[in-house]
Amino acid sequence: MSVPSSRRPGGPVQVAGRIISVRRVGAYQHLTILAPGVAETARPGQFVALAVGGERTGMLLRRSFSIHKVTPTGVYGGTVDVVVADAGRGTHWLTTRGVGEPVDVVGPLGRAFPLPKTPEACVLVGGGYGTAPLFWLADVLRERGCRVDIILGAASEDRLFGVLEARRSSTTSTVTTDDGSAGTKGRVTNVLGEVIDRADASVVYACGPMAMLRAVTDVATAHGAVAQVAVEESMACGIGICMTCVMPVEGPDGQTRMLRSCVEGPVFRGDTVRWESWQDGIGRVPDDCVGAAAMRSH
């Protein structure tokens, strides 16, 4: 099997993958997919877009998943691991696939977590399956001499992912659940300030639901750390051609633009995201956004 490579160095490829292992982990399905060409250039924070439903399906759009880890040099080629929650019809299809079944993969997609140039203390925060990309990130950070502390949060124990992995990859790991079924009862942000202070962390990496990312950004900023957050917006293409996945982000020039979270994200500096724009599931274009004025004519 020849390894497909992107026409842009490090860019995405499309490859006919195959599931080579499936495991149930709490509420999630952990899939290992043989996908040569994807693993080789992927970095933590990037994602893959998987086709769902099989041939002649009525589900037209790919589903996006953070890359949990990669193994660039398996026997048959590189593999990619993803952790999937059964959240709807497409993920339901994925979580009911067996070993040996084909899955079409496009990846690696998006911008990875930016890594500190010098060894820094970092706190990694994950909500639910949002922890999936963090352990790989932790490994990469520790290789660079960074101290890593991890906080895992979820609604309940079965929705935690990677409690053991967290312990292995970090100096300290803390668990919170909304219902108190594991670890500290409450939100990740209840403990985050303390963990930042204890580690004297300068960067907080976070992945999880929008509301959590906003709260993490607030706490990080208040405690003098920079938040790097991986967002999850509804994506029709995942590769930057459709303009469905946009969100308001402030640029270095102080101007807010509707950026594509698939190619200009999914990782953004938390304090550049205009969090106040989301209300009741609707993401409003801020009035001061570049190009907002032109929308008023029609």
Added chain:
Amino acid sequence: MSVPSSRRPGGPVQVAGRIISVRRVGAYQHLTILAPGVAETARPGQFVALAVGGERTGMLLRRSFSIHKVTPTGVYGGTVDVVVADAGRGTHWLTTRGVGEPVDVVGPLGRAFPLPKTPEACVLVGGGYGTAPLFWLADVLRERGCRVDIILGAASEDRLFGVLEARRSSTTSTVTTDDGSAGTKGRVTNVLGEVIDRADASVVYACGPMAMLRAVTDVATAHGAVAQVAVEESMACGIGICMTCVMPVEGPDGQTRMLRSCVEGPVFRGDTVRWESWQDGIGRVPDDCVGAAAMRSH
């Protein structure tokens, strides 16, 4: 598992079936489907309509298949066998299913082959997978003391189905192929007259492509036998509610009507079908058909 039964005695049921055996037979896939409630009342010549494509498929319509045989009293309930040619996207899906997979079944559907009240000599003619329903019919006829001769035809050897079964269930069996790769080179109708005469048959049962059924009807009539043919029209519903599967058939009153081949067929007396109506794949409504006049206004 309770056996579903139709609200009309002997009528169809809809049941969540399961594939319990798959075998490759030449160019065909032979499936045995656990489908309690279907097998119990089915008779030779009837068919089942199978859902294809799985959940969230873009393929909305069921596909129809002649019942090859039934086993009303399996360990888990009745089973139905069908023989499927990979002819398009839906049959492709079916022929690539494995044991244990679910298949939704509606059946038994349509009118069965009418059986002679007294022992008669019968010739059974099948083209391609059209032979599938004939062996079961042969058994039923022989139980009634009928002599049975079978003719199997196909384009080539791999498209013959049931050569051995034919030998077991008949007094004589004859094979023809268009390319001469098995049996006599030529069409079933090249040998049909002779077989009718030799057996002194009064009924010819046939299943296969439209053109073959027409030719069989001609030969049978010329040799003093009645042809009972099972047709294959494009069917959207299979149960009589959509009016897509109609064909012009002459009634006892001498009037031609567009009859639904799914409920008023698929078995028709060959000499009542207005064969001349089909040309280049289009089935024209004959000018003298009941209700044809009203179509001329718009």
Added chain:
Amino acid sequence: MTLDVATVDMTARIGSLTLPNPLMTASGCAAAGRELHQFFDVGELGAVVTKSVMTAPRSGRDTPRMAETDSGMLNSIGLQGPGIDAFVEKDLAWLREVGARAVVSIAGSSVQEFRDLAARLADEPGVAAIEVNISCPNVANRGLVFACEPTSAASVVAAVRAVLPPTIPLLAKLSPDVTDIVEIAAACVSAGADGLTMINTLLGISIDVDRMRPRLAGLTGGLSGPAVRPVAVRCIWQVQAAMLAGRLPTVPIVGVGGVRTGLDALELVLAGACAVQVGTVAFHDPSAPLRVRDELAKAVQERGFSSFMDAVGHAHRVLATAEGTR
């Protein structure tokens, strides 16, 4: 809260007509109910909408009459049917006998034919409502489809309304193949329609790439099935919004188009439909109309509505509140 059997009040009201539940078959997708009665008791449905009937018996069009398309199908039946007399004698009588509520769909190639059909049905017992299928060519107007032109549509509705007793509601069934469906809806309501059924099929063509000619013998066909549901929801929404805005008088809307599940039906209901028809999907799943009824009841109850009618058009209220608080 997940329920096995919903206990919410599912009574549906379409003007003067009260139905035990809002689920109906769609015209042309259930014949006259007899075949589906093998799978479930059609008397349990809100109503059976019968295949559009014309005056004379009709053979229908040449075959093939159908082509499967992605998540949908095209049909070109050509209103095959027995004609009004045989329909009344056999089909309507049968529906009465089994205790089903019959919504009788009629079609004509002239205003006169519509009027005569309605007059013939006016005194027949067991007609719960009349649905006029105005998606047929108007012979008097270059074969232009009645539903595509407000004055043609209105003249059919007015003629039919004039000969029907007030006890029989008249539903005008609209085509989505128009530039402005609100305009047609308004014309029909002004002309006396007691309700609107939306939508009929979309005009489509499919080509057989092997034979290199159109698949359907009749060339064009009507596109139906889940593929068109977003268009159905949009039409219902637009007309309901226009009613709420006072641009036309408020009449009940019967929703149809691509309903496969109770949640699909709920989409139509939230957009404004107070009854829902299941068409093409019954070809795939003969018990779909009844299954959808139960799924819808469950969905309505789980969302905390005390009765089905409270859910009708609810998305307009949610949106208005959201915009208000913005």
Added chain:
Amino acid sequence: MTLDVATVDMTARIGSLTLPNPLMTASGCAAAGRELHQFFDVGELGAVVTKSVMTAPRSGRDTPRMAETDSGMLNSIGLQGPGIDAFVEKDLAWLREVGARAVVSIAGSSVQEFRDLAARLADEPGVAAIEVNISCPNVANRGLVFACEPTSAASVVAAVRAVLPPTIPLLAKLSPDVTDIVEIAAACVSAGADGLTMINTLLGISIDVDRMRPRLAGLTGGLSGPAVRPVAVRCIWQVQAAMLAGRLPTVPIVGVGGVRTGLDALELVLAGACAVQVGTVAFHDPSAPLRVRDELAKAVQERGFSSFMDAVGHAHRVLATAEGTR
């Protein structure tokens, strides 16, 4: 005969424009080609049709902007883009650099805006053709979409044609949401359109049954994908048939709507399209435009055509012959 690489002449001619093959991206489904260039060389396509550009930078609409539907999707992007100046400087320059043929799609909220955009592009090198996206609301006419009204559509086409050099063909992109697409097509051709692109999306709504409000922040969206292909084929067929019947002058048709495979593309071609755009399906399969090109070439060759152009509109000839011999 099954072929790995087709050798048939795939040259496509759209009026004065000659393309090496008939495959294009669809406007709004490929941005300006840069992202797809990671998967294949966009210079290998017949042309890249760029996202409709307006004068000023636009933020686009609120999110969510998309909803998946059965075999399709709804989008409500609101023409997010950088504005014409940045487009010319960055996107058009890039396309020129990589040797791609650019069909530039423009959109305006007034006839004047369309004219100004075209004038701005008239002298830019590397504009193979202009596609006018007239499916936008006309601010001067109660926000009525230009494409829904023959005189509005024609006024845009005439204004744009007047400022373009004759060497740049003008394609008018039509909306299927009209009662009579032939009427709109005829108006555009009379006004000077060198070709017609069909179809833009269908207006649809999808409702979130949990939040009980429309899924899209912008309420309505455009329906695209395989679900709508039968409507696209029908529109192409109707306009091509009207041209063959002399009801309007013959101009080339560019087909778009639900193309997933080469055989889907062939459907549009047999109906009358001399070029084919791949839109939504590129979201699923980024290399779809090039894959479809190869599949189409194979399909055309296997059917014994000596060149692609011979297949254009062929189903009309097959049907005419069949009817003739009946």
